[in-house]
Amino acid sequence: VVPAGRDSIDGASLAGGRLFVTRLHNVSSQVSIYAPDGKKLGEVPLPGIGSASLPNGRWNSNTAFYSFTSYTTPTVIYAFDIGAGTQKIWHETKIPGIDPKNLTVKQKWFKSKDGTAVPMFIVYRKGLELDGNRPTLMTGYGGFDASELPYFSGTAVLFAENDGVFVDVSLRGGGEFGETWHQAGMLGNKQHVFDDFEAAAEWLEKNGITRPSKLAITGGSNGGLLVGAALTQRPDLFAAVVCEVPLLDMLRYDLFLQGPQWVPEYGSAKDPEQFKWLYAYSPYQHVQQGVQYPAVLFDTGDSDTRVAPLHARKMTALLQWATGSFKPILLHYETTVGHSGGESKSMQVDHASLTLSFLFWQLGIRPNG
Numbered sequence: 001v002v003p004a005g006r007d008s009i010d011g012a013s014l015a016g017g018r019l020f021v022t023r024l025h026n027v028s029s030q031v032s033i034y035a036p037d038g039k040k041l042g043e044v045p046l047p048g049i050g051s052a053s054l055p056n057g058r059w060n061s062n063t064a065f066y067s068f069t070s071y072t073t074p075t076v077i078y079a080f081d082i083g084a085g086t087q088k089i090w091h092e093t094k095i096p097g098i099d100p101k102n103l104t105v106k107q108k109w110f111k112s113k114d115g116t117a118v119p120m121f122i123v124y125r126k127g128l129e130l131d132g133n134r135p136t137l138m139t140g141y142g143g144f145d146a147s148e149l150p151y152f153s154g155t156a157v158l159f160a161e162n163d164g165v166f167v168d169v170s171l172r173g174g175g176e177f178g179e180t181w182h183q184a185g186m187l188g189n190k191q192h193v194f195d196d197f198e199a200a201a202e203w204l205e206k207n208g209i210t211r212p213s214k215l216a217i218t219g220g221s222n223g224g225l226l227v228g229a230a231l232t233q234r235p236d237l238f239a240a241v242v243c244e245v246p247l248l249d250m251l252r253y254d255l256f257l258q259g260p261q262w263v264p265e266y267g268s269a270k271d272p273e274q275f276k277w278l279y280a281y282s283p284y285q286h287v288q289q290g291v292q293y294p295a296v297l298f299d300t301g302d303s304d305t306r307v308a309p310l311h312a313r314k315m316t317a318l319l320q321w322a323t324g325s326f327k328p329i330l331l332h333y334e335t336t337v338g339h340s341g342g343e344s345k346s347m348q349v350d351h352a353s354l355t356l357s358f359l360f361w362q363l364g365i366r367p368n369g
Contacts, residue, residue, distance in 0.1 A: 015057030142171030220244035228283035301337035
């Protein structure tokens, strides 16, 4: 009904006698409206760069509802009048003290090691002088066809409020540009993901935003593998690393818990050819004694039934033994928390406070106010 195009189709829904199709255009949502026969009728007007859900409504109703969020905008639900093509806010999440008009979001493109153009989003306070010395937190995911889309981040806002910068990199391995983008960062191509991330760090330094002593990175699960590879491949690029519920021993990951399910994404060391590429980047196998590693906070839980917590435990021990710097190598270990979710509000606050305190400590940030 709707043919494939340059932009990756993210989903489709039916409401008000119309077909709605969401696409990703340069890692930002775009919602198009079609007649049931596939004739294009127009677009849903989105507020800007961000992530929109599929419009939902009844087939015989004239109203469809969708949500929108961005790095600086908490979730807003819009009621869209399908006949008139107009919309109004139906519900808006209010967070005291946050004014999106005071924040800037820019998308920048850079060249990775093999010349591939890769985008990233950069968030900071309007009017902030980018003097090459800004404390910066960079994150990404790069795997499993999962798209790292613009989303509201309290951490991004907090860094911006404290004259820092937040960076989210749209790495290969994700679904931001379709299956080709995914395949470029999986199996034997996994090193592309780490090359993209490291090239982003170098771009930030070359373009006068930050420097290695002011740059921290964070990632969880497959993103924990990402930052684990980054800290072992290029420890000189980063001051601090937060590595959450990570995969780190890629030669043995598929022997534990849900690991066998991920062999189609990573490969298995049981296969001689796949062993070669897994060994080439596996973080645990590339820790070297005497290297001056950045400060690292590993974070996992005894009840993680997805990624075995043994990865974080033994990587902590190995780095504590090996590091040639005086920077801390820490493990935050919960006995009642799993891979994601399941935390009470008080635990979420404590967890966020601990992580941010570690980052502010290592980057020399003194909280404003």
